Amino acid sequence: MTAIVFGTLPFPNQSGDQIVSKAVSAAIAALFKRTGKIQATVRAEPVAKLLQGSVDGFDFIGNGMLMYNGLRIEDMELYVQAVSIDFSAIFSGQVKLRQPTQASMRVVLTEEDLTNSFNTPFVVEKLQKLQYQGQSLNFSNTQMLVNDDKSLTIKTQIRLGKSTETIDLDLTAQLEVQERRKLQFVEVHYGGNEQSQSLGEALIDHVNDLLDLDKFALDGTQLRVDRVRIRNKQIIFYGVAKINQFPQRK
Structure with a gap:
């Protein structure tokens, strides 16, 4: 009976789980400006459960995922728990959940990803909302380095207001997760002269305030980091x- 039903669907020679897997892959890909290889595998046993929208779960693996705001993710893995979906929406290219679900995740960012992120208009605009001694900040040549001792180094050049002179910032910190959602730079060591150090302290305070995952999550999702x-x-x-x-995607 299941074979007869799926045989009448507008996707010849494909089983129901393959249809849903491709629809989920396409829907996730649409959230990004560009992706490398992405694959979603839906788990349903027996497959007939799909007709009622019941899915045992699905696994998603993707790489080279560039978001529309310019942020890039090297690798992402999601392992979604059992979920109920609106099966009829699949044929219009949509994935609709009938109830909330949860997924374990693994996300990888490279040193290059981090450097590029700090230079995107999306992040630069947020950084420039910080004022120092009543003057706006203009960032250039920002670098994020991942060191062998697991510390992170931020190097950048900043112009204050309309000044043509640049101030070099060079600071190293540890990365810590607080409340499972706030990424914080702690144990910070500041290089340079007194002005550079003072500006660096103001910058870290501002960046730590920005790095709240709730500010970056896609609509309808909530991210929590355990490790x-x-x-x-x-x-x-x-x-x-x-x-x-x-x-x-908005």
Whole structure:
């Protein structure tokens, strides 16, 4: 009976789980400006459960994912728990959840990803909201380095207001997760002269205030980080994504 039903669907020679897997892959890809290889694998046993929208879960693996705000993710893995979906929406290219679900996640950012992120208009605009001694800040040549001792180094050049002179900032810190959602630079060591150090302290306070995952999560999702691993010029986040509705690009 199941074969007869799926045989009448507008996707010949494909089983129901393959249809849903491709739809989920396409829906996730649409959230990004550009992606490398992405693959979603839906788990449903027996497959007939899909007709009622019941899914045992699905696994998603993607790499080279560039967001529309310019931020890039080297690798992302999501392992979604059992979920109920609106099967009829699949044929219009949409993924609709009938109830919230949760996924374990693994996200990898490279040193290059981090450097590029700090130079995107999306992040630069947020950084420039900080004022120092009543003057606006203009950032250039920002670098983020992942060191062998698992510390992170930020180097940047800043112009105050309309000045043509640049102030070099060079600071090194540890990365810590607080309350499972706030990424914080702690144990900071500031280089340079007194002015550079004072400006660096103001910058770190501002950046720490910005690095709240709730400010970056897609609509309908909530991200929580349980562990951070730093190695091989990469930062790897392990945690949980709570999904109330399948996100859509604004």
